[in-house]
Amino acid sequence: MSAHLVCFPDQTVGVGDHILVVGLVAEATVYRPGRPLLYHQGGFGRFVAHPRPRGLVTGRADELDLSHDDQP
16 A cells, blocks of 8 residues: 655654654555555565464564565
């Protein structure tokens, strides 16, 4: 699903040599279903979920394979 979010800056957090800006969502518009745009380690890719092991209640970011793909 694709969406457009309008956010207000809430806080900043130093993460290594980056600054993570956390925003509060003020408006959200949801568009038709589609592939998410992902940019990771210098290239565009896609999310590929790993099969969940038995007993896993919630998905976590470290359970995702960030495989590279040539198209966004």
